[in-house]
Amino acid sequence: MPSRPSQRVTIKDLAREMGVSVATIARAFHPEADIAVATRAAVLRLAAERGYQPDALARSMITGRTRIVGVVVADLENPFYPMVLASLSAALQPAGFNTMLVVAEAGGPVDPALRLLLSYRPEYAIILATNLTTEATRTCAAAQVPLLYFNRAPLDTDARAVVCDNLGGAGSLARHMIAGGMRHPAFISGRADTSTNQERHEGFRTACEAAGLTVREEAAQSFTYAAGQQAARRLLSSGERPDGIMGASDILALGAVDVATREFGLQIPRDLMVAGFDDIPMSAWPAHDLTTVQQPVTAMVERTLAWIRDEPCEGGTLRLPARLIIRGTTRTEPAAERTCNDMKEERA
Amino acid sequence: MPSRPSQRVTIKDLAREMGVSVATIARAFHPEADIAVATRAAVLRLAAERGYQPDALARSMITGRTRIVGVVVADLENPFYPMVLASLSAALQPAGFNTMLVVAEAGGPVDPALRLLLSYRPEYAIILATNLTTEATRTCAAAQVPLLYFNRAPLDTDARAVVCDNLGGAGSLARHMIAGGMRHPAFISGRADTSTNQERHEGFRTACEAAGLTVREEAAQSFTYAAGQQAARRLLSSGERPDGIMGASDILALGAVDVATREFGLQIPRDLMVAGFDDIPMSAWPAHDLTTVQQPVTAMVERTLAWIRDEPCEGGTLRLPARLIIRGTTRTEPAAERTCNDMKEERA
DNA sequence: CTGAAAGCGCTTACAG
DNA sequence: CTGAAAGCGCTTACAG
Structure with a gap:
């Protein structure tokens, strides 16, 4: 076993050692190049032995790729x-x-x-x-x-x-929530300067307005869990509470659910429906079970x-089309028509 | 405004346009190079105008950096x-x-x-x-x-x-859980071939054994929420249930909490304590409020x-040292000494 | 099938 | 302070 060279081995080293030109070495690494089968095999064998690998940088300079x-x-x-x-x-x-x-x-x-x-x-x-x-x-x-x-x-x-079709996705979510009995919709905005936020807001609002409902907007300023919590706090501590909240993204909606249940003692989806957009893995976790619109x-x-x-x-x-994923944070029919035993039992 | 060239502009183009050598252009981009202040300014001005920027690939080839x-x-x-x-x-x-x-x-x-x-x-x-x-x-x-x-x-x-100090972190977690009354510890393993898993397991086990407790191990096979759920299912449906579970990582612990509460109707931390390792953002979410060991x-x-x-x-x-973060999924003192009104009220 | 040579876009001693 | 020249490690027509 030869002593390991202190410098990275280059095409020249290999050419010298094999007694061939650098062009031949290069060809061995190009499947479409004209080279004798035996030569290629010998080159590749030695290359593997010496740990040689063509330098991607040098190659890129020439090929432009x-x-x-x-x-x-x-x-x-x-x-x-x-x-x-x-x-x-x-x-x-x-x-x-x-x-x-x-x-x-x-x-x-x-x-x-x-x-x-x-x-x-x-x-x-x-x-x-x-x-x-x-x-x-x-x-x-x-x-x-x-x-x-x-x-x-x-x-x-x-x-x-x-x-994805943010507009359409948010629209079908709105219609689903309206069918579930939403009368006072609210929308939690993330960053206002993003197209996702704008389109989802518009899709939600348009569908709500078509049903004669006015959407209240609460700006969270960023797409984070904490911002969703804060927005929900403002939304729920104000005079007329919304009964349906769409978060511009799941992470906002998740924060909102948290505040609604833990700080305001609301029962979801009975007292309040909440939904998001994206379908991040956490939304599918049973602990959250968040209704959302899935991005493809x-x-x-x-x-x-x-x-x-x-x-x-x-x-x-x-x-691309987005898909409504109905989970446990929204109702399929208005709450008024439901009975109390819809509440989940926490004991075995 | 000159017509935009169809090829990316290179150092040569700039040199030709300014009537200087390529070396001069190059020097303008090296703060430590010897070059007249005025020359540098002129080069940089034209470069900005033409959208020229030294090619990082070519530079790397020479500098080796x-x-x-x-x-x-x-x-x-x-x-x-x-x-x-x-x-x-x-x-x-x-x-x-x-x-x-x-x-x-x-x-x-x-x-x-x-x-x-x-x-x-x-x-x-x-x-x-x-x-x-x-x-x-x-x-x-x-x-x-x-x-x-x-x-x-x-x-x-x-x-x-x-x-991080996986061994020490898992050890202090174990001692905390033992102080909270854990008598039947279990450990959910992620990938067994990882050092994190091995060290955390060993730290947890050693501390438990020092207190005379035997740790049951359940292999989840991967570091995922779903694997944590499955492991918890096996753990909790067996004859003697553990009363304290450490997940090799938060994501496993979160899955375990989910199954314990939703499928087995257990009250956490009263009936069962659960904790993880890492302190991912979700662990701090109030919905999870998971006790864990924070990686620095x-x-x-x-x-x-x-x-x-x-x-x-x-x-x-x-x-590096790890830090125990005590949250709501573990007890500070044995459950037997507590009263029933420790249960959280869900209504406002 | 193989080699000699030019060149990709730069940097960097070496002169001047 | 500036330029001419060599060279980084490759690829690729062009001959042979």
């Missing part, structure tokens, strides 16, 4: 994003792409991070985030990196985006990969 | 990891590093992903994960990339690692950055 997909994520605190990140990254890898991740502060400036990211020449950029100005679109355009917004409908119509994450990730594969497709926003 | 930190994460489903990832990435960025993320399947092979990652020549690799063989250590050593295990004590003692994530991330800064420090495992 870095196989890097840059992902900007702004809010890892909201469990929806880790979920998407895991799914996205898992789909990217078999397609031969690596994920370069930049974490931006929620609501903070994304551009410095984006620029740093772009200096690595990602082949594509995906923005997995909340509020972003059109600055990002321009920055990527200048760097000639195709950009996709995920879960955000950008203001610029020529940008590409994959989102798998389909959204699939579309993202399709976009990467057939880049030439034109811009625009792709909107 | 890619400013990339490769992170392998194996279990984004467990909320502990997104939390760490956000914290780590946020700390890395101001230090001038970008995060290259590889998501490996929990329990799956990590080596192919790691190799791909290494081809980008990260300056450091961080493994944020559960079960990894010493293969990763060898792979990184061959590529000459310093590797750090985060939240995992590697088998090879010469590898570097930052972990901030301190762990700080130590990781210190390691990156002063690389020459030798290997070994750095073990």
Whole structure:
């Protein structure tokens, strides 16, 4: 066994050791290259032995293909994003792409991070985030990196985006809650400058107004559990209490449920219905059992990969259907018609 | 306004346009380089105008510094990891590093992903994960990339690692539960091949045995909510029920609480105490209010950055203290001495 | 099937 | 303070 070299082994080292040109070594690593079967085998054998692996950076410089997909994520605190990140990254890898991740502060400036990211020449950029100005679109355009917004409908119509039908989803949720007897709807907003918030709010409000109901809005300011709690506190301690609350996202709704039951002693869904949007894993936990609108994450990730594969497709926003998931925090029929023994027994 | 070039602008383009050498352009971007103040200003102005930015790949090839930190994460489903990832990435960025993320399947092979990652020549690799063989250590050593295990004590003692005091943390948790009256302890294991699981189990068991108690172990097989539920089902439907359960992680404990209260009608902490480890955000939610052992994530991330800064420090495992967080799922004193009105009122 | 050579976009001694 | 030149580790026409 030879002594381990102190420097990383390069293509030259291998060429020298085998007495062939560097071109031959390079060819062994390209399936489509013209090279003798035996030569390739010998090269690969020695490469494995020496721990040689072509340098992706050097390769990228020539081919112009870095196989890097840059992902900007702004809010890892909201469990929806880790979920998407895991799914996205898992789909990217078999397609031969690596994920370069930049974490931006929620609501903070994304551009410095984006620029740093772009200096690595990602082949594509995906923005997995909340509020972003059109600055990002321009920055990527200048760097000639195709950009996709995920879960955000950008203001610029020529940008590409994959989102779910927030409007329709929130609308069907509203109708479900109205059928359950909601008379005084309220909506807890997260960040007001996000398209998800705006669309969900509008979908909810439009459906409520169609039924003659006025929606009260309470601004939570951020998509966090604590913000949902605070918004619910304000909502429930005011004069006329809502009897149905939609959170702009699950994490807000979960905070609201908590305050309603624990601090205001309300029975859910009897005294108050609560629902969210996203369908994060916690919403399905029996302890929460939150009615929500499910984002079709798998389909959204699939579309993202399709976009990467057939880049030439034109811009625009792709909107996938969302699905209403009815769980225990909303009623199917008005509470007045129910009897008391609907209450869950806590004892075995 | 000049027409936008169809190709990305390079150092040559700028040099040609300004009538200077490429070296001059390059110098403008290096604070320590010898260059006239006026020249630098002019270069930077034109660069901004043309959207020029030095190519990080080309730069990396020469300097040998890619400013990339490769992170392998194996279990984004467990909320502990997104939390760490956000914290780590946020700390890395101001230090001038970008995060290259590889998501490996929990329990799956990590080596192919790691190799791909290494081809980008990260300056450091961080493994944020559960079960990894010493293969990763060898792979990184061959590529000459310093590797750090985060939240995992590697088998090879010469590898570097930052972990928390799982043993001590689990021990103090056990003593707290014993003081609360636990007589029949049980431990829900996640993946048995992880150091976190092994150390927490051992810490819990040792402390229990010191008090003359035998710990029953139930294998959940994975660190997920569903696995925690299933383990609790087996644990509680057997002949002699435990009166205290520690989950190897919060996510397991949360699943166990759920089954205990909802399916077995147990009152927590009166009939059964449950606790976890990690202190993920959900554990602090009032709906869960889970007693747990907090990992010092901030301190762990700080130590990781210190390691990156002063690389020459030798290997070994750095073990940071963990903190017991007592919440509502455990008792401070035995249940027998309590009265019935300790039960929480659910009405206002 | 293989090699010599140019070149990707930069950085960095070395002169001047 | 600036430029010419070598070179980082590869890939890829172009010959042969």
